[in-house]
Amino acid sequence: MSRTVAGHDERRWRRRAATAAALAALATAAVATPAGAASPDYSLAATNYAGTQIALHEGVQGTARAEAGQTLGHDVSGHQGVVDWPAAAGAGAKFTYVKATEGTGFVNPQFAGQYDGAHAAGIIRGAYHFARPDVSGGAEQAEYFIANGGGWRADGTTLPGALDIEYNPYGGDVCYGKSPADMTAWIADFTRTYLAKVKRSALIYTSTSWWKRCTGNTGRFGDTDPLWLARYAPDIGELPAGWDKQSIWQFARDGGLPGDQNYYNGPLSRVQALAKG
Template identity: 35%
Template sequence: MQARNPANIKIIDVSHHNGVIDWKKVAADGVKGVFIKATEGVGYTDPKFKANVQGAIAAGLKVGFYHYCRPETGNTSVKEAESFLAAVAGLAATLPYVLDVEGEASKVEINKLIDWCYSWLETVEKRSGHRVMVYTRASFAKTNLGAKLAKWPLWVAHYGVNQPMANPTWQRWSVFQYTSTGKVNGITGDVDMNEMDLGYWMELTGNAQNNPKPVDKPVNKQADEKTNEALKVLQSEQVIQSPTYWVENAFEGGTVRGDYAALLIQNMAKKLTTGTVPETPKPEQPKPKPEPEKPVKQPKTWAEIEKLTQAASVHVDVGGGGTGILLKGGLLLTAKHVSKGRESIRFKTNSRHWYTAVLVSEHLGVGKDAVDLALYRVENAPANLPYLPVNTEPLITGQKLLTVQAEYTEWITRSGQLCQISTVKEPWEFDCSIPAQHGNSGGAAVNEYGEVLGVIVNLASVGIQRGSVRESVPGCEAVNLMHPAVVEWLKKYM
C-alpha cells in the first residue's frame, strides 16, 4: 500500500454523530469532498443524511454516500442494497457509493461475507450505473476480505500511521482514513479525516460524465496494441489506476480527448516532480576526523531498573488482559495474542492513567512461522510518558533479566536469567528462567542497563545450570528484539 502524499485531496466523512455542520466553513477549511452516511442495515436512514447532502453540495463540495452493512443480523445483500438505493434515489453524487464493512460483520464466515459484499456491490453498481467502492479497516481487509472484491477500489482506515497495513487483496488504496480525531472548521468535536489519491480524484471529477457506463452493458471501445502497452506502462508507474477506464472514456477515434490529455499531463507532472533526481557528483571531501569513542554503558541498580520497568509497563485491557511495554516516540509493544488484532486498544499505566493506542503493525512472521509481536502508537501521548530504550547489543547467556506483570490493580516484578538464545525451530526467540505467569504475556524482558531485550510470549519449562547440575525450572519464552527480522521491522516505525 502506498504512503500518504501532500498532493492528495482532503476528504472527510460524516453522519448524524457530527451534529449540525456549517458546510461553508468546512469548504473554506480546504475540504474538497465528503462521504455522507446514508443507511445502515435495512430500513434505517441517517437522520441528517439529506440535510448533510444539501448543505455540502450548496457549499461546493463533492459528495458520496455510504451504507453501513449488517450481514451478521441475517439481512440479505439484496435487501440492504435496495434499502440504500431507495434512500439515495434522486440525489446527485460525484464520489462513489460505498459499502462500509467492519465490526460485527466479522462474525460471518469469511467466504459467505465476501460473497455477501460482492452481491451488494454488484447490485448497487448495476442498478444505479454509479461507481461503488469498499470501506473497511486495514486489519479487517487483511483477515476478512478476499480477492473477489479486488475489482472495486478500496477506502481503508488505519489510524496513526503514514502508510496503512498491507493486505493480500488490494495493492493500493484510493481513499485513506488516517484518523478519527481530526479537526475541521464548521464541525464541533472530532471528525474522520481522509485523503483521496489525486489520480482517483481526477478520474472522478475530471469531466462531467464521471460515472462509468452501467456494467451490464457491453463496452465496444478498443485500443490498438501500442496504446494498450503504453497504458500498462502508465499504470505500472502509478500515473493512471485503470487502463480499462481510459480506453472506455478517454479515446475518441483513436485519439485522446482534450480534457483527458490535460489530466494525463497533470498526472505525469506529479509523477516527475515526486520522483528521484540523479545526484550530481560531489567533489572529493576531506576525510572526516575519527569519531570519539562511545562512552561505556554503566549498569543501573536493580531497584532502579524495577522502578523504571514498572513505570513503562502497562496493563492491556483486551479479553483476559496482558502486559505491554512503552517505547520511545509514544509506541507500545506487546504480543499479538494479547492485543488480538484490535485496531485500537485501551491500556492502563502504573500511574493509573488510561490511554488509547492504535495499531501500527503486526509482525508478518519469518517464513510460514508467526512472530508474536504487535506495535501500537499511543493517541495524544503526553510528552512525559515513561518508556524504556531497546537494547542494541548481542545477547549473553546467563545475564540477569527482570520483567513486570501489569495487572489491573498491581504491578508484579519477577526476575531470572537468559538460558538459551535461540532454538532451531524458533530462532527469533530466547528462553529465560523468569517464572512468568499468563499476565506476563506481552511484557518486557529487561537487562541490567534498563533496556528491553525481548517480549514475553509463552510459558515454558527451561533448563538452567546450577554448578555441575542442569535442571528444569519454570520459565518463559520471549521474542528476541535483536533478531534481524525483528530489528528490520522495528526500524520502520521507531
C-alpha cells in the same frame, strides 16, 4: 508511501466491474436472514459511523504524515448533527462522504441536510452504507441504500456510494457470525446489486485487519471496487489482498474538518473524475 491513482485505473475498474456484473447475473448468492430470527438491533445506529469500531479494535498508531498530491476530505454521519459546510469548505474540504443508511432498518435523519449542504458549499459528496450482514442479505441492503440516498447521478459532483464493512458494533462475533466464504458472498451480493442498479461500482470501506479476519483476505474485489481504507497511523500500511492502491485513506478520527479525516490518493482532478464516472 502513497500509491497515486492514475486515470486509467478508473477506466480499468469500470471495464472489469461491467464484466463482473455480467457474470454475476448468472449466479445466485443471496444471503437471507434466518427464519424466526429475533428483530434486528438498531440501538446503536444513530452513533455508528465509518471507523467507529476500527479505532476501538485496532487503536491509533500515530499521526498521518501529510504527502504531496493528495486531496483532503472527510466523512460525517448523524453523529455530527448540523454541519457548518461553508466552514468545512473554507478549512480545505474538497470531498465528503455522508452516512445514509444502516442495515435495512435505519436512515440517518441528518442525511438530507448534510448531503445537500455539502453540495451547496461546493464540496463533492457521496453517501455510504453501514453494513449489517447479520440482519439481511447484501442485495437487499444495496437496494435499501439506493432507495434512501445512496445512488449516483452524472452531475460531476456526486461520488459513487460506499459500503462500510467493519467490526460488528453490537457485540458477539466481530464478523457478524459469518465465515470468510459467506462474508465474501455477502459483500459480492451488495456490490453487484449496486453496480446493476446504479451503473457504478461501489467503494469498499474497511481495514486490512478486519478484511483478513472476516473475508480470509479475499482478493476478489480489487479489480472492480475502489478501496477506502481506514488506518490511523503515520502511513497507509499493508493493503488488503487484491488492491495495489487505495483510493481514499481515512487517516484520523478527528481533525480540522467535521467527522473523520480523509485523503483522496491523488489531486482534485482525480476526485472529479471519480464523480463524473
